[in-house]
Amino acid sequence: MNIHFFQFGFKYGTEIFIPYSVGILWAYAKTFKSIEENYINKGFIFDRDNPEKIVASLENPDIVAFSAYLWNWELSLETARLIKNKFPNCLVIFGGHHVPDNMDEFFEKYPFINIAVHGEGEMTFKEILEEHINNKNYSTIDGVSYNDGNNLPYKRREYVSDINIFPSPYLTGVFDELIKLPYTFQPIFETNRGCPYTCAYCDWGSQYCKSLRLFEENRIYNEIEWFAEHKMKFVFGADSNFGIFPRDMEIAKKLAELKRNTGYPEKFRVSFTKNSDERILEIAKTLNKEKLDKGISLSVQSMDSKTLDIIKRKNIQINNLSSLIKKYHKENIPTYTELILGLPGETYESFKEGINELLRAGLHDSIIVYLCTLLPNSELNNKRFKELNKIKTAKTQIFLHHSTPDNMGIAEYDNIVIGTKDLSTEEWKKQFIFSWIIQCCHILNLTQVIALYLNVVYDIEYSEFYEKLLLFAEKNPQTVIGKEFTWINDKIKDVLDGSSWGTVLNDFADVTWPVEEASYLKIGEHLDRFFVEIKLFLDQFDIEYVDDLVLYQRSMVVKWKNGGNKEIKVSLPLHSFYTSQLIGESVPLILGKYIVRIVDNFNFNGDKKRYAKEIVWWGRKGGKFIYQNITEHETK
Numbered sequence: 001m002n003i004h005f006f007q008f009g010f011k012y013g014t015e016i017f018i019p020y021s022v023g024i025l026w027a028y029a030k031t032f033k034s035i036e037e038n039y040i041n042k043g044f045i046f047d048r049d050n051p052e053k054i055v056a057s058l059e060n061p062d063i064v065a066f067s068a069y070l071w072n073w074e075l076s077l078e079t080a081r082l083i084k085n086k087f088p089n090c091l092v093i094f095g096g097h098h099v100p101d102n103m104d105e106f107f108e109k110y111p112f113i114n115i116a117v118h119g120e121g122e123m124t125f126k127e128i129l130e131e132h133i134n135n136k137n138y139s140t141i142d143g144v145s146y147n148d149g150n151n152l153p154y155k156r157r158e159y160v161s162d163i164n165i166f167p168s169p170y171l172t173g174v175f176d177e178l179i180k181l182p183y184t185f186q187p188i189f190e191t192n193r194g195c196p197y198t199c200a201y202c203d204w205g206s207q208y209c210k211s212l213r214l215f216e217e218n219r220i221y222n223e224i225e226w227f228a229e230h231k232m233k234f235v236f237g238a239d240s241n242f243g244i245f246p247r248d249m250e251i252a253k254k255l256a257e258l259k260r261n262t263g264y265p266e267k268f269r270v271s272f273t274k275n276s277d278e279r280i281l282e283i284a285k286t287l288n289k290e291k292l293d294k295g296i297s298l299s300v301q302s303m304d305s306k307t308l309d310i311i312k313r314k315n316i317q318i319n320n321l322s323s324l325i326k327k328y329h330k331e332n333i334p335t336y337t338e339l340i341l342g343l344p345g346e347t348y349e350s351f352k353e354g355i356n357e358l359l360r361a362g363l364h365d366s367i368i369v370y371l372c373t374l375l376p377n378s379e380l381n382n383k384r385f386k387e388l389n390k391i392k393t394a395k396t397q398i399f400l401h402h403s404t405p406d407n408m409g410i411a412e413y414d415n416i417v418i419g420t421k422d423l424s425t426e427e428w429k430k431q432f433i434f435s436w437i438i439q440c441c442h443i444l445n446l447t448q449v450i451a452l453y454l455n456v457v458y459d460i461e462y463s464e465f466y467e468k469l470l471l472f473a474e475k476n477p478q479t480v481i482g483k484e485f486t487w488i489n490d491k492i493k494d495v496l497d498g499s500s501w502g503t504v505l506n507d508f509a510d511v512t513w514p515v516e517e518a519s520y521l522k523i524g525e526h527l528d529r530f531f532v533e534i535k536l537f538l539d540q541f542d543i544e545y546v547d548d549l550v551l552y553q554r555s556m557v558v559k560w561k562n563g564g565n566k567e568i569k570v571s572l573p574l575h576s577f578y579t580s581q582l583i584g585e586s587v588p589l590i591l592g593k594y595i596v597r598i599v600d601n602f603n604f605n606g607d608k609k610r611y612a613k614e615i616v617w618w619g620r621k622g623g624k625f626i627y628q629n630i631t632e633h634e635t636k
Contacts, residue, residue, distance in 0.1 A: 001038060001039050001040070001062035001063065001132075002039075002040050002042045002059055002060055002061050002062050002063070003026075003039050003040065003041055003042060003061070003062065003063045003064070003065065003129075004042050004043060004045060004058055004059075004061050004063075004064045004065075005019065005022035005023075005025070005026065005041070005043070005044045005045065005064075005065050005067075006022070006044075006045045006046075006064065006065065006066045006067070006076060006079065007019035007020075007021055007022045007044065007045075007046050007066070007067040007072070008045070008046060008047070008048050008071075008072035008075050008076060009046055009047070009048070009071070009072065010048065010071060010400050010403040010404065010406065011047070011048075011403065011404040012186075012402050012403055012404065012511070013402070013404065013509070013510075013511060013613075014183075014184045015183075015184045015185070015186050015233075015234065016046065016047065016183050016184070016185065016186065017046075017185070017186045017187075017188060017236065018046075018175060018178070018179075018185045018186065018187045018188060019044045019046040019067070019178075020169065020187065020188035020190075020238075021067040021095075021096065021121075021188075022044060022065060022067050023044065023169035023174045023175055024122060024166055024167075024168075024169050024174075025065065025067075025095075025121055025122055025125045026041055026169070026174055027166065027167045027168065027169040027172050027174045028122040028123075028125075028126060028165070028166045028167060029122075029125060029126045029129055031167060032126060032130070034130060034133060035126065035129050035130065038129075038133050039063075039129060042058070042059050042061070044178055047183075048072075048075060048406055051075065051078045051079040051082050051410070052082065054079055055079065055082045055083055055086055058083070058087075060087070061083065061087055061090045062089075062090060062091065062132075063090065063091045063093065063129070063132065064080065064083055064090055064091070064092055064093065065093045065095070065125065066079075066080060066092075066093065066094045066095070066096070067095055067096040068094055068095070068096040068097075068098040068099065069096050069097050069098045070098065070373070070375075070398055070412060070413075070414050071398060071400060071412055072412065073098050073412060073413075074410050074411065074412050074413065075410045075412070076094070077110060078410055080092050080094070080110075080112055080113060081112045083112075084112035085112075091114050091115065091128075091132060092112060092113050092114045092115070093113075093114065093115045093116075093117060093125070093128065094110075094113050094115070094116050094117065095116070095117035095121040095124075095125070096121075097203055097375070097376065097377065098376055099116045099117060099118060099376075100376045100377060101118060101376075101377050103116065103145050103151075103153075103154070106145070107145075107147040107151070111147070113147060114138075114146070114147050115128060115138055115144055115145070115146055115147070116144070116145040116147075116154075117143060117144060118143050118144070118145065118154060118156065118157070119143050119156065119157055119159065120143075120157070120159050120160060120193075121143075122160075122166050123143075123157070123160060124141060124142065124143040124144060124157055127141045128141060128144065139152060142154075142155045142156070142157035142158075143155070143156065143157030159193075159194070159211070159213070160213075161211075161213060162213070163193055163213045163214075163215060164215060164216050164219070168219055168222070168223055170187065170223050170226045170227075171219070171222055171223065171226060179230055184233065185232065186232070186233075186234045186235070186236055187227055187232050187235055187236070188236050188238050189223065189224075189227070189235050189236065189237050189238060189268075189270075190215060190238045190239065191214070191215055191220050191237070191239055191242070191248070191251060192212050192213060192214045192215060192239055192245070193212070193213050194211050194212040194213055194240070195212070195240035195241060196211075196212060196241070196244075197240075197241075197274060197312075197313070198312050198379075199301070199311055199312055199313050200310065200311040200312050200313075200378065200379040200380045200385065201301075201311055201340060201343065201372060201373075201375070201378055201379075201380045202375065202378055203375045203376065203377040203378045204240050212241075212244070212245075214245070217247065217250070217251075220251060220254075221251075221254050224251075224254050224255055224258055224265075225258065227258070227264060227265050228258040228259075228261075228262045228264040228265065229262075231264050232264060232265050233264065233265060233266040233267065234265065234266065234267045234269070235255075235265040235267070235268045235269070236269055236270075237268060237269060237270025237271070238270075239270055239271065240271055241271065241272070241273035241274060242270040242271060242272050242273065242283075243272050243273045243277075243279055243280045243283050244273040246279070248279075248283060249279065249282060249283055249286070252283045252286045252287055253286055255268050255287065255290075255292055256286050256287060256289065256290045256292060259290040259291075259292050260290055265292070266291075266292075267292060267293075267294055268287060268292045268293065268294075269294045271297065271299075272296060272297050272299075274299065274313075277324075280296065281324065281327060281328065281331075284296045284328065284331070284333050285331060285333065288331070288332075288333045293333070294618075294621045295333075295334040295335060295336045295365065295366060295621030296328060296333060296334070296335050296336070297335075297336055297337065297338065298321060298324065298325065298335050298336070298337045298363065299337055299338045300315045300321075300337055300338070300339065300354075300358070301313060301315075301338065301339060301340045301343070302339065302340065302343050302345075302346055302350075302351075302354060303315070303318075303339075303350075303353070303354030303357050303358065304345060304346055304347075304350040304351070304353075304354060306345040306350075307343050307344065307345035307346045307350065308345075309345070310343075310344050310345040310389070311343055311344070311345075311380075312379075318357060318361055321361055321363075322360075322361035322362055322584070323584075325361060325362040325363050326362055326582075326583050326584035329362070329582045329583045329584075330583050334365045334366065334621065335363065335365050335366070336365055336366030336367070336368060336621045337358060337363055337366070337367055337368070338367075338368050338369075338370060339351075339354065339355075339367060339368070339369045339370070339435070340369075340370050340371070340372045341369050341370065341371055341372060341428075341431050341432060341435055342371060342372035342416065342417035342418065342419075342420070342423065342428055342431070343372050343417070343420075344380075344389035344391060344417075344420045344421075344422065345389075345420070345422055346420075346422065346423060346431075347422050347423055347427070348423065348427045348430050348431055348434075351431050351434070351435075352434060352463045352467075353463070355367070355434075355435075355438055355462065355463060356461055356462050356463050359442070359451075359452075359455075359462045360455075360462075362581075362582060362583075362584060364442070364443070364448055364452070364582065365443075366443055366620060366621055367438065367439065367443050368439070368443075368620075368621075369435040369438075369439060371416045371417070372416060372417040373414045373415065373416055373417075374386075374391075374393060374414070374415040374416075374417065380417075381415075389420050389421055390419075390420055390421035391417055391419070391420055392417070392418055392419035392420070392425065393415040393416060393417055393418065394415070394416055394418045394496050395413050395414075395415055396413065396414065396415075396416055396495055396496070396498075396501070397411045397412065397413060397495070397498070397499065397500040397501070398411075398412040398413055398414045399500060399501035399502050399512065399514070400502075400512070401512070401513075401514055402511045402512065402513070402617050403502075403511060403512055404510060404511055404512075405502070405504055405510065405511075405512060411500070418496070429492055432492060433470065433485075433488060433489070433492075434463075434466065434467070434470070435516075436488050436515055436516050436519070437466050437469060437470055437473075438462075438466055439516035440484070440515075440516040440517075440519045440520050440523075441466070441469065441481075442462070442466065443516075444516065444517070444520045444616075444625050445556075445557060445625040445626050446520065446523065446530070446553075446557065447465075447469070447534065447553065448553075449549070449552060449553045449556070449574070449578050450465075450534070450538070450549055450550070450553050451465045451466070452578065452581060453549055453574075453577070453578075454541060454543065456581060457543075457589065458541070458543060460541065468537075468540065469481065469537060470485065472537045473485035476533075479533045480523055480526045480529055480530040480533060481523070481530065481533065481534075484519040484522065484523065487519070488515055488519065491503075491515060500512070501514070501515065502514075503515065503518035505518060505521055505522070505612075507608050507609075508521050508608050508609060508611075508612035508616075509609055509612045509613055509617070511617070513616075517616050517617075517620070520616065521612060521616060524559070524560065527554070527557070527559065531550055531553070531554045534550060535547070535550050538550070545570075545571055545572055548570040548571050548572060548574065549574065551568055551570065552568065552570055552574045552575065552596060555568050555596070555598055556598065556626040556627055556630060557625065557626060558600075558602060558611075558615050558624065558625055558626060558627055559604070560604040560606060560607065560608050560611035560612075560615075561604070561605075561606045563600045563602065563603065563604055563605070564600050564603075565597070565598065565599050565600050566597075566598045566600070567595060567596070567597050567598070568595070568596050568598070569593065569594070569595055569596075570594050570596060571591055571592065571593070571594070572589045572590075572591065572592075572594065573587060573589065573590065573592070573594050573632060573634070574589075574594075574596070574632075575594075575596050575630055575631075575632040576632055577589055592634050593634065593635045593636070594632055594633070594634050594635070595632070595633055595634075595635055596630060596631070596632045597630070597631045597632075598627050598629070598630050599627065599629035599630070600627060601627075601628065601629055602614070602615075
């Protein structure tokens, strides 16, 4: 019998993820003689394509198995529907995080699906294949909802305590033929499963998978060697809390060793354990030394205590966070944190104050603000939770940062929170616009030095600075920042009316940019005018040495045109002042004559595409928006 596996993914430039979830299903199932003798794997279908074309390519499917989540749900449904129409006797199986625990009306909406798998799928899938050979009595299998018209509740399957019974799809040759295809593959890398936390917005740490279960170290090290041997550039770690175990330090060392000896993998991205500590710092040093990391996450999601209680999250204390940030800066290791916009309990004022706290703590490298999404099996999506917090949502097109635009005509969607009992939709829009200006101008370092200087020297809060910049933009729509302010307001309206968040700027790269990066790139085309207008904006603050401050800020920004080595003269030690603030120290601003030398190691020479990829796309979590080789000395 023929099985076809589906795990559709978006491309990121030339790169696409290996369909790991369905690969490990097959790696386990084919270890059983009855399955190996009765089934043929006819291949993994992972690239988004026209569903009619996909179905036409299938070879008499007896079973089709889909791994579904937000980014491929609609395409998976349409493909499955067409398969059922053409091959009515084909068994259609759906698994993955998007399969809801609450199955009310599921099969009425999707009658072409025969079986829905809940939770961890390897053992359940194996039993479905066995049952398909024999009695076809699928409703007896734990973890299965079967579309037989009876709407019987499914029995939850307990998670397997020893996950080492599931072989590695990499080491057992499951992907050997796949990786010969003309794609640049990104492997998914699991060292453990589960999450000890129960954050309400997440479906990772549900009550069913709180316990952390470990894969054996030999398997892990052999997989890393497989990645290097097959020249995998980018490895995506699937752990929920990398660094939570002492052995994670050894895993980091193994990755670094292979990068040092073979050049691969080039980058390793993972979700670090929620409350960062000294172990994470040591892991960060190990990865950063070989340029493996993409920045170290110090995630908080919210800084508001009421919100944190509602979403069942506890953050690292702000003093400890500030101390860690300064340690990372001293080691020249970039950090980033993630906030979620629209969480229940959060107000516009509390969100704004949370940004202030993070910036005062020294977290200037990167703050990334995500929209609050109702994941199918998260507590946030529970009916009672939504009613209690008066959660208002909007169905919007899903946005995957830097993905290649999909021209298949089948959009993917998610439900984002646009209001709660503590936050009106208008205030949510204000939150969004405030997060946009913070990310575009402060985090991407168009005005970071200026805002920091005003905060330290004149005690002007970061939020006050950026709210006034937004007001300036609104009142001066003909300015560079004013045009972007108008654009972002229009963008919000368009998205809520059905358009996509993603913005394609063909001159820079054929990928979808988040709004703050799109604005940054557009501002960069008018950089001289932007900084002339910033000087006009600063008139309202009545501060000294504005010309020097703006000259230093403008000179340090990496440019795709008119770059090259530069030497500027200023009256204050602005570079020493700025860099010392980042590590929690202080250099006095003594009036004098200072020369700042800036070395341009990039030499983009007008190459917009290379600039956009290296600085904005790859550099977002690496703090690469300013030149790295800057020196300062005083002259007589």
